[in-house]
Amino acid sequence: MPSFDKIVQNASESLLEDERLRSNLTDSEAKVVLDWAMGWIAEQVSAARDETSAKQIAQAEMARVRQTAAALNALAAKNATPRLADALAAIDPVSAQASAALTREQVLTLATAFASTLWTLRVRAGK
Secondary structure: OOOOHHHHHHHHHHHHHOHHHOOOOOHHHHHHHHHHHHHHHHHHHOOOOOHHHHHHHHHHHHHHHHHHHHHHHHHHHHOOOOOHHHHHHHHOHHHHOHHHOOOHHHHHHHHHHHHHHHHHHHHHHOO
8 A cells, every 4th residue: 555655745845834824822722623634534535546636635625624623713712612503514514504414323423523532531531
């Protein structure tokens, strides 16, 4: 399987340099968002079959993660303690509309993934 480390590195550097993605976040909050964004891009690019498709995937995924990170940054500017529902609407505004609702199975998949993540965070925090 080919390695596209340079493509991922360039994408990561571009994200890290973009102040619009973190200006309203603390350093630790920005790390969470940007680590997720860089990890997502790396994961998607790793499935590419060649350098050309890797670059195309990186470009498309950069647009997605930039939009999401910018939305979370904007949410942080509006509210010091944002509600989970507002964060979900910010990261997926299309699904927040009734006409593009998630299926029941998608909701259950998301809810169980969220529960696992929440429990992991609480264990790490000692709660």
